[in-house]
Amino acid sequence: xxxxxxxxxxxxxxxxxxxxxxxxxxxxxxxxxxxxxxxxxxxxxxxxxxxxxxxxxxxxxxxxxxxxxxxxxxxxxxxxxxxxxxxxxxxxxxxxxxxxxxxxxxxxxxxxxxxxxxxxxxxxxxxxxxxxxxxxxxxxxxxxxxxxxxxxxxxxxxxxxxxxxxxxxxxxxxxxxxxxxxxxxxxxxxxxxxxxxxxxxxxxxxxxxxxxxxxxxxxxxxxxxxxxxxxxxxxxxxxxxxxxxxxxxxxxxxxxxxxxxxxxxxxxxxxxxxxxxxxxxxxxxxxxxxxxxxxxxxxxxxxxxxxxxxxxxxxxxxxxxxxxxxxxxxxxxxxxxxxxxxxxxxxxxxxxxxxxxxxxxxxxxxxxxxxxxxxxxxxxxxxxxxxxxxxxxxxxxxxxxxxxxxxxxx
Numbered sequence: 323x324x325x326x327x328x329x330x331x332x333x334x335x336x337x338x339x340x341x342x343x344x345x346x347x348x349x350x351x352x353x354x355x356x357x358x359x360x361x362x363x364x365x366x367x368x369x370x371x372x373x374x375x376x377x378x379x380x381x382x383x384x385x386x387x388x389x390x391x392x393x394x395x396x397x398x399x400x401x402x403x404x405x406x407x408x409x410x411x412x413x414x415x416x417x418x419x420x421x422x423x424x425x426x427x428x429x430x431x432x433x434x435x436x437x438x439x440x441x442x443x444x445x446x447x448x449x450x451x452x453x454x455x456x457x458x459x460x461x462x463x464x465x466x467x468x469x470x471x472x473x474x475x476x477x478x479x480x481x482x483x484x485x486x487x488x489x490x491x492x493x494x495x496x497x498x499x500x501x502x503x504x505x506x507x508x509x510x511x512x513x514x515x516x517x518x519x520x521x522x523x524x525x526x527x528x529x530x531x532x533x534x535x536x537x538x539x540x541x542x543x544x545x546x547x548x549x550x551x552x553x554x555x556x557x558x559x560x561x562x563x564x565x566x567x568x569x570x571x572x573x574x575x576x577x578x579x580x581x582x583x584x585x586x587x588x589x590x591x592x593x594x595x596x597x598x599x600x601x602x603x604x605x606x607x608x609x610x611x612x613x614x615x616x617x618x619x620x621x622x623x624x625x626x627x628x629x630x631x632x633x634x635x636x637x638x639x640x641x642x643x644x645x646x647x648x649x650x651x652x653x654x655x656x657x658x659x660x661x662x663x664x665x666x667x668x669x670x671x672x673x674x675x676x677x678x679x680x681x682x683x684x685x686x687x688x689x690x691x692x693x694x695x696x697x698x699x700x701x702x703x704x705x706x707x708x709x710x711x712x713x714x715x716x717x718x719x720x721x722x723x724x725x726x727x728x729x730x731x732x
Contacts, residue, residue, distance in 0.1 A: 329550040330369060334572065336545045337536070343515045343568040369549060370511050370519055371503035376558060380424040414465055449484075452477040459483050515568045517561055548571045592678050649688035652680040656731050657711070666722045666731075671715045676702070678710045685712050693729065695720050 344669060348624070389398035394571050412418060449459040452467040460479050470477040505511065512522040512530075520526060536542065547553075553571060560567040599613040645651070654675045656662075662673040676685055682700040689697050716722055726732045 329548040329553075332369060332547050332549050334545045334547065334568065336543050336573070337534075337541055338543050339541045341569075341573055342566065343573060359507070367503065367505055367507045370505050370513065372554065373513065373517055373519060374504045376561060377637045378426055379558075380426065380653070382421050382424045383426070384558065384562075386422065387555055388562075408700045414462060415460060415683060434589065441447060448482065450479040451481050451483050452479050456483065513568075515566045517567050545572075647677060647684065649691045651687040652677050652684055653692060656726075657730060658731055663715065663732075666726055669715065670718075670720075671713050672722055672725065672731075674712045674714060676710050678704070678708070680710070680712075682712075685714065689714055691726060695725060 336343055381397075385397050389401055401422070404418060409418065448463075449461055450463050450465070451457070451459045452470055455467060455469045458467065458469055461630045462479070464478045464480050467477045467479055477521065510522040511519055512526060513519055514530070556571045560570045564570045573576060595718070636665075650690055654677065657673040657675060659673075665673055667672040672689075674689075676688075680688070682702060685700050685702070686697045689695060696717045696719065697714055698717045699715045701715075703711045703713070705711055716725065
């Protein structure tokens with residue numbers, strides 16, 4: 323495998339007027355198909371293998387590569403929450419690495435892989451099995467063997483099993499020597515701006531020219547770019563969001579002067595000239611003139627700052643304020659007449675003279691507060707002299723004679 327830090331040299335055919343990638347050629351000269359002066363040098367097929375390998379990446383790997391950017395969305399929060407979750411919450415036969423760092427299902431090797439390494443070194447992984455079933459392993463020491471439990475005899479996985487990875491000799495027999503990846507290097511491929519990969523031919527190139535209505539070949543220009551790990555991550559993110567992935571990564575994301583193909587491209591202003599212009603503006607002061615409004619009236623309106631004391635024409639008529647009723651004002655005094663004493667003895671009822679404003683509920687609450695007794699029923703009567711009399715019948719739990727003795731009526 324070559325050094326992953328080594329960058330690939332790619333040549334694109336760019337539409338100068340639209341500032342858009344026309345297509346990228348992988349593996350042959352463009353002069354063989356177009357009778358123009360634009361030619362593309364041979365590009366390794368690793369770029370096509372990289373694009374096809376994006377389809378084999380698990381979702382967890384894609385989130386880990388893109389979670390530092392905004393394009394990962396809410397799934398980045400899901401990834402971080404699982405990463406911070408303690409291992410004690412996971413099932414005994416599961417671990418977080420199977421979701422955070424999932425292994426890629428395909429076993430195709432790419433000679434120049436342009437993404438950070440996604441698979442962990444399985445050779446350093448410790449696996450354990452029981453003495454009866456060495457083929458069933460777990461990465462947890464002394465974990466219960468499920469097969470032994472089904473046979474009514476419990477065994478534990480405490481025997482270390484060495485992991486042996488697939489050697490190159492076993493996989494090289496299924497492919498030609500010196501060739502890897504997904505596609506064959508003998509065929510020429512064409513990659514368009516929307517990452518469509520197709521074999522290149524005269525018919526496909528002419529059809530692509532007609533599709534984009536390219537009639538003036540002078541608008542096409544050859545552009546050479548470097549493709550490394552950073553560009554691979556950007557291309558992975560752009561492939562999920564944009565339909566013009568190559569343009570978004572290699573043209574719109576570039577800041578050098580070679581990207582400005584049009585003559586009227588905006589130039590960066592000189593910082594020194596801007597500072598001098600600002601200094602002159604501060605020194606001269608504001609130059610705008612405010613037009614004065616012509617006065618057509620002689621009346622001057624002063625603000626209303628005078629506040630006169632309130633002096634109504636008719637005085638306010640209000641009732642004389644009275645004190646708020648409390649339980650001392652509600653119950654004025656108990657009656658000790660002969661009829662009141664008969665009520666105490668026969669009907670278990672106390673008789674009070676109460677305030678004229680007091681209702682039955684207030685009388686009941688006042689009796690509860692002052693004498694700490696429960697009332698069953700309250701009846702009121704306004705006498706001819708204007709006073710109000712209340713008949714308070716007690717509950718069977720209380721004796722009116724005892725209460726009258728405590729109060730001092732008798």
